[in-house]
Amino acid sequence: MPPRVAFRASRQQPVGVVIVGCGAGGGVLAKELSEAGLTVLVLEAGRRFIAGVDYRTAEREFEVTAPTVFAPEPSRDRHTCHGTAFEVSRVKGVGGSTLAYLAVVPRFHPSDFRVRSEDGIADDWPLTYEELESYYSEVEYELGVSGPDGEDASPFEPVRTAPYPTPPHEFNKASLAIKRGADRLGWHLRREPLAIPTKPWHGRPACLRAGACMFGCAAEAKSSIDVTYVPKAEATGRVEIRPRCVAREVTVGDDGRARSVVYLDAKGQEHEVFGRVVVLAASAIETPRLLVMSRSRRFPAGLANGSGLVGRYFMEHLAVVAFGVFDERLDAWRGTPAGGSIQDFYETDRPNAFARGFTIEVNCSRQWPLAVARRLGVWGASHRARMKDVFGRMVGLATVGEQLPDVRNTVELDPVVKDSFGLPVPRITCEARDNDRAMLRVIPRRLTELLEAAGAREIWEPAYMPGWSAHYLGTCRMGRDPRTSVVDAWCRAHEVPNLYVGDGSVFVTGAAANPALTIMALAMRTAEGIVRAFRDGHA
C-alpha cells in the first residue's frame, strides 16, 4: 500500500512529537498520538518494504534470496561483543523487527511485574498486570490475534477481560507429534496467541499457512506494524515517516528539555528536527546507544543518564534449541513457524536451583530442504543418504527462558569500532549469570524428556544460542526511583520531562514470554501519558 503523506513536517516549526524508530513501540505510538490530534514525525533508519513486491518467498531459490531482504547492512548495522559472542537478529525498516517476527504474542503473567515481591530478586515493575490488561486487549484487537479460549486455553493463561479476536490456528503434524509427548508427560501444549489472524481482519486476508513469517509475509496476513498501525497512523494525515534517516543525537535546550533530534539521511547529510516531545523507540540496543551519544555539558554521561544505568541491565531470553527426528513424516514447513507453547515451567518452583522459569515453544521454522541440508553439516556420499533419512521428519523446540537483569550485562559504545557514518557501534556484553546458568542446566533435560516422550528416534543435543532469541530488553529500565531507573512508570525520563522511551528498553524484567505484545501495550499506555501531558500543558 503506498504511503499516504498529507502532512510534512516543516524545517523550522516544531512538530508535536518526534519519534525515533518505527518498530513495535514506535509504530503504536505514531498511531495513538496522531489519532489524538498531535502532529508526529517518525525518523526510521531502515527503508519501507512493500509486501507484494519486496519479499522473495515465492521464488525457487527462496532459501537463498528471501533472507537477503532484511539482512543487515554490513557497514551500518555493526556491533561488537565483549565475552561470549552474541548474535544480533533484528530488522531495520518501517515496521522494525515485527517485519520478521514470528508473531508469537503472549501476555506477560501477573507475577512478572512483581518479581522482587514474589521471589526476592531483581525488581518489581512500577505497574501491575491489571493496569496493563486493557491495553493488552486493545492491541490484540488491532492485530487480530488468534488464540484458544475456553477448554482449549492454556491453564496458565492470565486473566483476560476479552476473548481472543480470532480462533486459534490448527496444529500441523509436527506439533501434533510433540503434543503426543506433552500429553504423556502431563504438560500442556497449547496453540499460542499469534498476531496472525485466522480470518480476514481489517481488510487483510487470513493466513495462508505458508510458514515464511521471518522473511516478511507477502500476503500481508501477518500483523506486523507496517500493515496494522502504520497505515492507520498515516491515514490521520498528521504523521510523516522519514525512512532511511538515522538519528545520531538528541539535543537539549538551556531549560534541560529535549529540543531537537539530529539525523543523517541516506546520503549521509545531516538535518535537525524540532519537537515539543521526543520519544525514543529505536530498540533496546539502539536507544541506549543514542542516549549515550547525546552527551552534553549538562548530561556528561549521556542524556537522561544521571543514574549511570542507561545501557545497563540488558536482557534477552535464554534460547536453547533442540531438534528431534521422527520415524513418521512431519512436513513441519506447512503452517505457521510457531507451533504451540508449553508454560508448565513458567513460574518459580521452589525445589529448583533457580528462580523464575521458561516457556517451551515448538519451532517449525527452517525445515526446508536447504536449511536442513546445512544443519546436517555433512557432504559427500553420506550427505544425500542422511537427507533422505531426516528430511521432513524433523522438528525443533526452542525455549524462552527468563534471563534475570544483571547490571554487568550492558550495551555500551565501542571505544574503537565505528559504523559507516563514523558513529561508535554498540558493544554488547551479555553473559548467562548464576541464576541463568542454573536454569540452563535444567532446560536441556526438559527438552530431551519431551522429545523422548514424543517418540523421537534421534535427538540432537540441545544448544544454548546467545542472541538467538531476538528479544532484546532492558537498558533504560522503568522505576519510581531516579537513582535506580532511567524512566518513570509512564516511560518518561526522570531527568528530562519531555523525553520518553517507547520500546523494549524500559522492561524491568524480561519474563518468560515473547515481548512484542507487551512492548506495544506499554507504548499505547505511554502515548496516553504523552497526550495527557499535552492536555495539561506540560509538554
Added chain:
Amino acid sequence: MLSALAELIVPSDGDGPGARDTRVAESLERHASRSAEVRARYARGLAAIDLVARRHAGSPFLGLPPARQLDVLGRIHAVAERVRWRRDASWAARVRRRLARVHYSVAGWGARHGMGEAHVFFPRLVDDVLAQFWTSRQAWQWVSYDGPPMSEGYPDLGTPRGA
C-alpha cells in the same frame, strides 16, 4: 574442476539425483560470472585446492582417482573445522583463531600444512553446491518437498500441496 568437486560434494548415483543431474556446476559458473569478486574468489579457491592436491597427493586434483580426490578434500575439511568460528568472542579465543588461520594458510609452511585459501574456500563451496542442489526441483521431488511457501501457502497441513 568445478563439476568434479560438485559431484564429490553431492554425488549422483542410482539412488537419486546428484550435482551432475541438477547441473550444479553450470549454475555455479553462471553465479561466478556475475561478479568479478566472486569469479576471482573461485579462481583463487580452485587453484588452492589444486595446490593442496599436488603437495599431498603428488598430482593435480583432476589427475587423481576419485578416492584420492576425496582424501584431499577430507584433509581440507578437517583443517576448516579446526579454524571454524566458535561462540567464544574473548580476545584469547580470537587470537587463537587468527593464529590457527595464519598457520594453516601460509603456503610453504612445511609441505604438510600449507593450505593457501583452500580451507577458507572449501566450506563456502560446499554451501554453494548445497544451495544450488537443494533449490532444484529434482532434489525436491526426490525428498517429497512441495515447493516454496508463496504464493499459495499450504491449504492442507496434512497433505502435500495439490495432492
